[in-house]
Amino acid sequence: MTQYLFFTGKGGVGKTSLACATAVAMADAGQKVLLVSTDPASNLKDVLESDVTERITAVAGIQQLYAININPEYAAEDYRNRVIAPLEGIATAEELKKIREDLSGACTTEIASFDEFSRFVSGEAEEGAFDVIIFDTAPTGHTLRLLELPAAWSSFTEENPEGASCLGPTSALKSSKERYHTVVERLRDPSCTTFYIVSRADKASLKEASRTSDEIRALGMTHQYLYINGVFKALSSEDVLAQKIEKLSREQLEALPANLKLLESKEFPLLPYNVLGIEKLRSLFDETLQKSIAETVAIAQREASPLQLENIVQLTESLSAHQQHGLIMTMGKGGVGKTLAASAIAVLLAKKGFEVLLTTTDPAAHVQDFIDQLGALPPTLTVERIDPKIETQRYTEKIVNQKGKDLDEEGKKLMLEDLKSPCTEEVAVFHAFSKAISKARKKFVVMDTAPTGHTLLLLDTAGSYHRDIMRNMLNADRVKTPYMFLQDPELSKIILVSLPETTPMREAASLQNDLKRAGIQPYAWLINQSLSMVPDITDPLLKSRAHAETEVIRTIQSEHAQRTYGIPFIAEKELLLELLKQHE
Structure with missing residues (x-):
């Protein structure tokens, strides 16, 4: 070791x-x-x-x-x-x-x-x-x-x-x-x-x-x-x-x-059971302890009706009920299904005839994996990716062209060396992020964000940029910065995506508190891969997990979310295709 x-x-x-x-x-x-x-x-x-x-x-x-x-x-x-x-x-x-x-x-x-x-x-x-x-x-x-x-x-x-x-x-x-x-x-x-x-x-x-x-x-x-x-x-x-x-x-x-x-x-x-606490952590490497703890977990033996939550089609209808354009961002802990949610919302909006741009700020960029399941895109849907390396190259070229034209060779060399700084990538990605937001004035922009920590850094950059503009511009009151766009509930709708489990719920609640402190009010919560929404489950392990979900979802509804929607658990390779099929 x-x-x-x-x-x-x-x-x-x-x-x-x-x-x-x-x-x-x-x-x-x-x-x-x-x-x-x-x-x-x-x-x-x-x-x-x-x-x-x-x-x-x-x-x-x-x-x-x-x-x-x-x-x-x-x-x-x-x-x-x-x-x-x-x-x-x-x-x-x-x-x-x-x-x-x-x-x-x-x-x-x-x-x-x-x-x-x-x-x-x-x-x-x-x-x-x-x-x-x-x-x-x-x-x-x-x-x-x-x-x-x-x-x-x-x-x-x-x-x-x-x-x-x-x-x-x-x-x-x-x-x-x-x-x-x-x-x-x-x-x-x-x-x-x-x-x-x-x-x-x-x-x-x-x-x-x-x-x-x-x-x-x-x-x-x-x-x-x-x-x-x-x-x-x-x-x-x-x-x-x-x-x-x-x-x-x-x-x-x-x-x-x-x-x-x-x-x-x-x-x-x-x-x-959820792996929380020292004893349950010990059980991950101990099968005997796993069985012992499992026996003490209350298995849901009684039959219960599946939980009824409004679905993703109803969420999409709500998002487009009173407007023809705007920014829709899916946020949450890594692995909760933000990309699936963003892809589904974008496709459903496009099928309603709206002009839609689907993009991602996630360096892992799994959007294309979902979109490839469709075969053909709706004619009004465009898919892009904010690629950090490509955006850095574009930003570097732009700065060199704008500020380097009057410099001698030594000056240009020093500028290029300065642009090798790792923070150049953050600035470049923020510029691309801002450009995507600006497009939401004329069409729907659906943005699949990176996992929470990286997203907060990006929003922090937006806040820093906003403060800099307000501090240095003579006519700052006429400018609408990306930060102000995110704070406007008419223009921006934040969808917090969570799994029906305690830790992702707490994580999304913490993110919501951070957003609220920044003057950004999330629009809705979307609960992904919910077993409690699936009828006719008989497997004891799945029933136990479905039963545990209901308390988490009720906590979300009563303490955290203004609106709550759900996606049932889907056991298929092509998740997006199957989700859309369920609502045809």
Whole structure:
């Protein structure tokens, strides 16, 4: 077992549960373990049932286990203070204020989070020696970006020694250069670091796991294992849905991508209970304990009518009842079904004759996988993708053409070096995001967003841009920034997507609170893959999970959502096609 363990994969596959279960197992074996979350939308507190803060804290109920959340906002404020400290007494109060405002963007938050993360790998942040440090990482695209930053910043500090960016003076980063090299070396050393790629037995998450494996291998990180989580085994031969789910899982596992077949792997079963708390975490690696806990879980023996929720067609009709255009954004925790929801809403709107643009800000970009199921697109539907690399290239070319035409060759060279900064990508993606929003003045723009943490960073950029415009423009009252567009309930409709489970519900509720603080009121909640909406379930495991869902959904309806809609559990390969068929 190596000292550093990373759990990564598509959102919603169970990275946190498996990371926590591994941490508990190692602490039980006598190791001193530190569990670190680098996810801006961390739910360690829920899973461990213990207080977890931005400081290293002992986990309640178990010896030798400690945990910490890398809080992006806390890390960013600490970073700003470190950058500004050497300038105090030299710069004026107005200059220091301007620097602090410049350091308020999303890319500052990201590099600050990475800066904290890197200290744990380099050994600088350990308050007491730990035998093992386990990282519960953010969803895949964000994690890969974190892993690429050391090399990118090392290159930037070497090639642009006098430059500056939204992260402040490059000189402020130089002190971290040696640490970044140490981090990269340790991540690439198979005797130091192990990557656990977590997936479900479904096509989308296996495809993401395959891409993750290739990309971190390309970064020189080769010590990898595959964990397949939530594998379902039917308990009833009479239950048609149960048999379909098991058959589909087996087919997906038999068609495992070639690169994943090379990895040592382990399967974990779908359980009739939520894995929350130390004892249930222990059960993930203990089949006897699984059976014992399952026996104490109340299996729903009584017959109950399926839960009645308005469906996605009724949601689409509500969205288009009083307008011909606008922005519709699906948001939520990774893996809850945002892409399916966005694709279905876009197709249903287009079938009603509206002009529709379907786009995504998710680096993993699964929209095309769903759209490919349709064969032919409705004539009024256009599909695009905000690709970070393409948008960065476009933005770089635009800046060079606009600002480089009067520069000499040396000046152009310095400008290109400055544009190699990782924060250029954040700015480029924000420009594309803003452009897509502007199109919503004339048509429906349906936007499938990246998992929660990345989405909040993007909205933070919108807020920073808005404040900058308001501060610097003479006629700011005549300008409608992307942020103002998002705050306008007539123009923008936010759909919070959740699974009917406690952790995704809490995550969506937390996101809703963040949005409300930013003056953005979500329009509706959409509950995806609900077993409680499916009639005639007889399999005991599925009945137990369906029964547990009803309490979660009622909590959403009574405490969180103005409007609640649902998508029933679908056990088919082509989810979008089947969902649309159900409503033809």
